[in-house]
Amino acid sequence: MKKIVLSLGLTALLLMAGCAKQFVQVDPSTQQFGPVSFTTAQPWNKVDINADHSMWTVDGLTLNTLELTGNVGKGKRLFGSAKTIKGPQFDPSMSLPEQSEFLLASLRADGLPNAEIFGLEAFRIGEIDAFTVYFGGENEDGLDTLGLAVGFVHDEAFHAIIYRAASEHYYEKLLPEVTGIIESLKSNEVST
Amino acid sequence: MTWTDPFRSWRSPTNVPAAFARAAGVLCLTACVATGGGKSETTPIAEGQIVEAGDGSVSPGVVDVTPEGTDSSLYVEPLPLRPIPADIDIGERPSLETDEAGLWMQMDRAERQLATSGKRIRDPELESYITGIVCDLANQYCGDVRVYLVRTPIFNATMAPNGVMQVWSGLLLRAQDEAQLAAVLGHEIAHYLRRHSIKRFRDIRSKLTGLAVFRIAAAVFGVAPVGDVAALGMMGSIQSYSRDHERESDFMGQNLMVESGYDPMAASELWAQLNRERARMEEIDPDKKSPRSVFFASHPPSEEREENLRLRAEAFAQSGVEGRRGREDYIAALGEWREVFLRDELELGEYAQSEALLEILVDSRPEDGALRYFQGELYRARSQDGDADLALAAYAEAAELGYTEAGLYRGWGLTALKNGDNAAGVAALKTYLDLAPEAPDAGMIQFMIGSADATS
Numbered sequence: 001m002k003k004i005v006l007s008l009g010l011t012a013l014l015l016m017a018g019c020a021k022q023f024v025q026v027d028p029s030t031q032q033f034g035p036v037s038f039t040t041a042q043p044w045n046k047v048d049i050n051a052d053h054s055m056w057t058v059d060g061l062t063l064n065t066l067e068l069t070g071n072v073g074k075g076k077r078l079f080g081s082a083k084t085i086k087g088p089q090f091d092p093s094m095s096l097p098e099q100s101e102f103l104l105a106s107l108r109a110d111g112l113p114n115a116e117i118f119g120l121e122a123f124r125i126g127e128i129d130a131f132t133v134y135f136g137g138e139n140e141d142g143l144d145t146l147g148l149a150v151g152f153v154h155d156e157a158f159h160a161i162i163y164r165a166a167s168e169h170y171y172e173k174l175l176p177e178v179t180g181i182i183e184s185l186k187s188n189e190v191s192t
Numbered sequence: 193m194t195w196t197d198p199f200r201s202w203r204s205p206t207n208v209p210a211a212f213a214r215a216a217g218v219l220c221l222t223a224c225v226a227t228g229g230g231k232s233e234t235t236p237i238a239e240g241q242i243v244e245a246g247d248g249s250v251s252p253g254v255v256d257v258t259p260e261g262t263d264s265s266l267y268v269e270p271l272p273l274r275p276i277p278a279d280i281d282i283g284e285r286p287s288l289e290t291d292e293a294g295l296w297m298q299m300d301r302a303e304r305q306l307a308t309s310g311k312r313i314r315d316p317e318l319e320s321y322i323t324g325i326v327c328d329l330a331n332q333y334c335g336d337v338r339v340y341l342v343r344t345p346i347f348n349a350t351m352a353p354n355g356v357m358q359v360w361s362g363l364l365l366r367a368q369d370e371a372q373l374a375a376v377l378g379h380e381i382a383h384y385l386r387r388h389s390i391k392r393f394r395d396i397r398s399k400l401t402g403l404a405v406f407r408i409a410a411a412v413f414g415v416a417p418v419g420d421v422a423a424l425g426m427m428g429s430i431q432s433y434s435r436d437h438e439r440e441s442d443f444m445g446q447n448l449m450v451e452s453g454y455d456p457m458a459a460s461e462l463w464a465q466l467n468r469e470r471a472r473m474e475e476i477d478p479d480k481k482s483p484r485s486v487f488f489a490s491h492p493p494s495e496e497r498e499e500n501l502r503l504r505a506e507a508f509a510q511s512g513v514e515g516r517r518g519r520e521d522y523i524a525a526l527g528e529w530r531e532v533f534l535r536d537e538l539e540l541g542e543y544a545q546s547e548a549l550l551e552i553l554v555d556s557r558p559e560d561g562a563l564r565y566f567q568g569e570l571y572r573a574r575s576q577d578g579d580a581d582l583a584l585a586a587y588a589e590a591a592e593l594g595y596t597e598a599g600l601y602r603g604w605g606l607t608a609l610k611n612g613d614n615a616a617g618v619a620a621l622k623t624y625l626d627l628a629p630e631a632p633d634a635g636m637i638q639f640m641i642g643s644a645d646a647t648s
């Protein structure tokens with residue numbers, strides 16, 4: 001397993017979590033994420049923030065990040081407590097478009113202050129209603145950022161897989177891989 | 193407008209100590225908000241009472257203008273009322289060997305980050321409008337103050353020692369007219385003109401060591417990270433050093449308003465509105481279950497401040513000062529940003545605060561359909577018992593008032609669907625798509641319409 005120096009922002013996040021975490025390399029494989037699984041086709045570097053939250057990158061967190069955050073229950077925020085403006089709280093009664101509003105508002109509070117959506121569609125992961133959203137904006141350092149996310153509710157809790165990358169080069173570079181991950185999503189529940 | 197020298201009939205207190213000009217120290221509105229606040233122990237000064245200046249020296253706190261019909265034994269100026277001179281030359285930069293120069297250099301570097309931040313509002317028209325107000329207030333110091341608009345939905349403005357002023361969007365949303373905004377901008381300019389920051393920096397440095405100094409200095413001067421709410425907490429923790437500076441900046445800012453032809457009562461009204469917002473918020477949420485806004489938690493607005501500025505404004509009025517408000521100009525200048533700021537406010541998820549704020553804005557502009565729409569959006573987002581009905585009523589009022597933005601029908605339709613009224617929901621969502629066929633969420637809304645049709 002390969003250790004990688006943490007980027008500044010994540011270091012702060014981990015310090016706030018009161019622990020020292022390290023990246024590990026994840027080779028192409030099938031991964032579990034709450035009630036679903038997905039398959040990666042290339043190596044990633046991953047760090048677990050906690051049991052429900054991990055961050056993945058290929059070129060470094062400031063250039064491309066795949067963030068998995070799950071089990072966000074009623075009254076909880078998508079990105080935990082490390083942020084200055086905390087963003088809205090989840091409510092299980094949210095419809096799909098409202099879940100996407102929740103995700104976007106959370107992104108605006110989480111370093112993409114002027115994030116806007118470019119596309120929003122419904123789709124299904126087995127029996128689970130989900131959405132995909134394309135978005136973009138400038139991050140707090142003024143870096144143009146593009147992103148693609150999937151969100152869904154299962155057992156009254158919100159789950160999201162969020163890809164964000166610098167719009168120049170890095171977004172396109174991993175887009176096929178991320179699209180593949182989304183297309184590979186499978187529900188762990190056997191439909192009856 | 194009748195404008196005469198507002199200070200003509202005021203007796204300056206004798207021998208204003210030179211040290212008063214130098215004593216003081218803060219530079220941000222939150223700290224101003226903090227002045228008084230929970231720790232408020234001062235009220236307007238009684239006649240004959242001795243007023244303590246920033247350096248501990250004293251001046252008589254009595255003014256010789258008594259509004260007609262006012263008992264002269266009660267009517268007093270809350271602090272020495274006089275023109276307050278600038279303490280910095282036009283275009284001045286501190287000489288390199290001073291600690292002030294080091295502070296400026298740090299602030300210059302922070303300014304470069306601010307200039308490229310994604311939180312900066314880059315709208316040449318809005319920037320030029322607000323810079324114009326600042327220039328008017330700062331007069332010959334116009335070239336020394338640089339304004340940055342920051343998209344952070346918290347009521348705040350800051351002034352760094354090198355003349356960098358941040359104006360946060362939560363302030364732009366709450367100000368109801370140009371004069372109210374000018375009250376805050378004038379206050380910030382006063383911090384610059386009175387060099388409050390360097391004294392504050394020295395205060396901080398004398399109490400802390402090492403890294404903390406830089407972190408807190410950056411926070412106090414409101415430069416790093418941009419729009420960082422955590423910084424407000426730090427400001428709050430040291431705000432007690434700055435009480436005299438805040439009062440002085442309030443008064444000097446109000447003087448600048450008058451010199452620029454604004455109604456000085458707007459300054460007091462803005463604080464009154466903030467006090468009202470806080471009180472109403474606590475009424476809506478007496479158990480304090482909803483998260484406290486950083487602003488209200490650490491920097492409560494002050495009745496003292498509202499009252500002092502009101503007394504001064506009344507005195508100005510007695511000396512013949514009238515001023516403009518610029519209400520419609522202000523709303524027009526905000527343009528589409530006002531709805532962006534309203535959306536940002538709702539996205540804080542602090543619903544008691546947003547409800548209180550929207551009530552105040554609706555009271556002030558009952559004819560404004562956009563505000564009703566955002567009340568609907570607030571209830572839809574809060575989604576407690578009864579909120580769906582409140583939302584539907586608010587959307588209907590917005591439409592009645594002539595609000596025609598597509599988003600109205602999106603919110604209306606989603607709320608109706610959730611409320612089990614599929615026919616109304618589908619009809620509203622179809623109207624949304626008719627009005628905004630290219631909307632980025634059109635695919636999702638089509639899906640919602642299809643699902644509702646299938647189940648009805």
Ligand SMILES: [Zn+2]
Pocket residue numbers: 218219220221222223224225379383438441
């Ligand atoms: Zn201030």
